[in-house]
Amino acid sequence: MSDLFRLTRVDPVTGVAEPVPATERVDAILDQPNARALARSLDPQTLYGLVHEAGLDAAWELVMMASGEQAQALVDFDVWTRDDLQLDRLAHWLDVLLQRDEAEFREWYDTMDQELLVAWLREHVAVFEWEEDRDVLDTIDDPVMSSPDGVYALAIPQLDDVGDLVRLLLERVYRIDIMEGHRLLEGSRWELTSDLVETTWRLREARLGDLGFVPFHEAMEVYARLDAESWVPRARATATRTDGEFVTFAVGSLPPVDHQLQVLETRRFAERSSTFTRALAMLPQVVPEERLDAVTDAVLSQLRALVNRVHVADLGNPGDIPAARAALVRAEANLGIGLELVAGADLALAASTLARLPLREIHRAGYSATARLALQADQIVRRGQLTLVEGDALSLLSDVDRRLFEGLAARRPVRDAVSEAPFETLASIESAARRIARVGFVELLFFGLMRWSRDELGTLLADPKRVATPIEQVSLRSLFATLALDRLLGRDRGLHPLPLGDVHAALAAARSDDDALAAFTAAGSAVIARRAPDDDAVRRLGDVWAAEVATWLDEAIGSATAPPAEVVAEVVVLAAD
Numbered sequence: 184m185s186d187l188f189r190l191t192r193v194d195p196v197t198g199v200a201e202p203v204p205a206t207e208r209v210d211a212i213l214d215q216p217n218a219r220a221l222a223r224s225l226d227p228q229t230l231y232g233l234v235h236e237a238g239l240d241a242a243w244e245l246v247m248m249a250s251g252e253q254a255q256a257l258v259d260f261d262v263w264t265r266d267d268l269q270l271d272r273l274a275h276w277l278d279v280l281l282q283r284d285e286a287e288f289r290e291w292y293d294t295m296d297q298e299l300l301v302a303w304l305r306e307h308v309a310v311f312e313w314e315e316d317r318d319v320l321d322t323i324d325d326p327v328m329s330s331p332d333g334v335y336a337l338a339i340p341q342l343d344d345v346g347d348l349v350r351l352l353l354e355r356v357y358r359i360d361i362m363e364g365h366r367l368l369e370g371s372r373w374e375l376t377s378d379l380v381e382t383t384w385r386l387r388e389a390r391l392g393d394l395g396f397v398p399f400h401e402a403m404e405v406y407a408r409l410d411a412e413s414w415v416p417r418a419r420a421t422a423t424r425t426d427g428e429f430v431t432f433a434v435g436s437l438p439p440v441d442h443q444l445q446v447l448e449t450r451r452f453a454e455r456s457s458t459f460t461r462a463l464a465m466l467p468q469v470v471p472e473e474r475l476d477a478v479t480d481a482v483l484s485q486l487r488a489l490v491n492r493v494h495v496a497d498l499g500n501p502g503d504i505p506a507a508r509a510a511l512v513r514a515e516a517n518l519g520i521g522l523e524l525v526a527g528a529d530l531a532l533a534a535s536t537l538a539r540l541p542l543r544e545i546h547r548a549g550y551s552a553t554a555r556l557a558l559q560a561d562q563i564v565r566r567g568q569l570t571l572v573e574g575d576a577l578s579l580l581s582d583v584d585r586r587l588f589e590g591l592a593a594r595r596p597v598r599d600a601v602s603e604a605p606f607e608t609l610a611s612i613e614s615a616a617r618r619i620a621r622v623g624f625v626e627l628l629f630f631g632l633m634r635w636s637r638d639e640l641g642t643l644l645a646d647p648k649r650v651a652t653p654i655e656q657v658s659l660r661s662l663f664a665t666l667a668l669d670r671l672l673g674r675d676r677g678l679h680p681l682p683l684g685d686v687h688a689a690l691a692a693a694r695s696d697d698d699a700l701a702a703f704t705a706a707g708s709a710v711i712a713r714r715a716p717d718d719d720a721v722r723r724l725g726d727v728w729a730a731e732v733a734t735w736l737d738e739a740i741g742s743a744t745a746p747p748a749e750v751v752a753e754v755v756v757l758a759a760d
Contacts, residue, residue: 227256251294260502395491520549
């Protein structure tokens with residue numbers, strides 16, 4: 184690959200792939216003798232990404248070389264926040280594009296939506312005719328200037344700092360054609376801004392649709408759920424066909440976007456690359472050489488269309504590059520899960536799946552697996568027994584479990600609400616499923632098998648005369664630790680706040696053993712064994728929970744001779760002195 188088109192490079196010291204900075208890529212284009220032709224060959228979305236990331240100063244010459252369609256795309260991407268026109272951003276681009284030379288300016292103007300320019304002029308200029316509006320002009324305090332042909336009077340508010348920009352725009356348009364200038368100014372006099380914005384919005388949506396940014400209702404199809412149990416066998420049968428049929432269609436003939444390829448290349452050489460990128464790298468092993476380019480192009484073309492749909496469905500603005508990169512990460516994660524559903528750890532089969540099944544279908548399968556997980560968590564939360572605090576539905580969960588449940592409640596489920604890390608593998612889904620099952624088990628233990636009442640428990644723990652631990656710090660883990668410590672003292676009284684002296688005694692009993700962790704675990708298991716039914720699955724969940732709480736308690740206490748402050752404050756429910 185030529186250095187001109189290189190998107191990543193390998194650090195010779197660390198061996199880690201890193202992105203080539205946008206400034207270097209811009210310079211590589213500008214250094215070529217055919218720079219103008221190269222600049223105009225760039226996909227509009229790629230050009231916008233380069234300008235956005237390199238900055239306008241570094242990419243100035245690139246913008247000056249852009250074709251009319253590319254310049255229109257720069258405006259399309261940058262001056263809208265969803266359907267809200269940002270006139271200050273439009274003024275910024277006018278200031279830039281008015282500095283193009285005569286031929287390039289006319290090319291841009293002939294391509295530009297005239298309604299957009301009229302809407303901007305209406306916001307900044309009041310347009311009158313000198314002959315017809317003399318009486319009105321006599322009442323205006325704002326500075327009045329004449330149009331280049333002297334027909335119109337233009338009143339620009341004194342506080343408006345765009346007078347020079349208005350003058351320059353009109354001068355350059357009049358040089359193209361006086362009638363074009365008249366059309367702009369007549370439109371500014373009579374057109375409704377709302378109609379102008381609506382027309383421009385629809386034109387822009389059509390252009391962005393050609394780049395894969397489809398309307399929201401259509402984009403949401405990438406999140407339509409699939410029944411994995413029925414889909415996987417059909418997908419596997421398609422992936423293992425030997426008839427030589429591959430997915431070679433191009434979605435709208437869209438080439439892959441550079442910033443998407445850059446992310447994929449970087450992640451491919453990362454220490455833990457995704458299933459999708461590894462399967463992509465395996466295509467040469469499963470596709471005949473004469474078909475490889477066509478199949479690879481089809482996969483990457485589908486990827487661009489898919490990612491742009493994910494971007495829209497997740498309410499991102501097309502011009503928001505960080506959001507676009509995040510959409511790629513989410514799409515890649517769902518694709519990886521979908522491939523694992525079909526192929527497991529068999530990368531050759533995963534590559535064959537990529538080559539033979541539509542990416543949108545694989546994505547839907549992967550997303551459906553995480554959506555099912557989110558539904559399971561939501562069902563537990565809706566029962567209302569994970570909290571004792573008004574306004575906090577998860578007060579009884581540990582920090583780790585809270586982050587999981589809050590992440591699953593997000594608009595697009597993630598495995599951690601703080602890091603917003605997506606589910607990328609079936610293993611991460613299975614790990615989360617086990618945590619959800621443990622939370623469900625402990626809820627059953629306390630409010631089913633032990634027959635605790637949430638209301639009675641809340642009343643008891645909210646009484647400062649009986650309990651020293653603030654109710655906001657009480658968790659399922661601290662409640663269970665209280666039962667286990669009580670058991671270490673040879674008691675099993677159910678919920679009973681422990682005096683601080685009993686906490687000391689229970690810890691001393693545990694330390695009298697050679698292995699305090701084993702003592703904590705045995706005590707917790709004994710609490711569960713007394714109440715849990717004789718069911719292997721339930722007992723396994725109970726043993727895992729007991730070991731988890733015991734490990735946490737043992738690590739929190741360490742070698743201290745007295746319970747540390749964090750144990751007193753958060754781990755054990757204490758009676759007040």
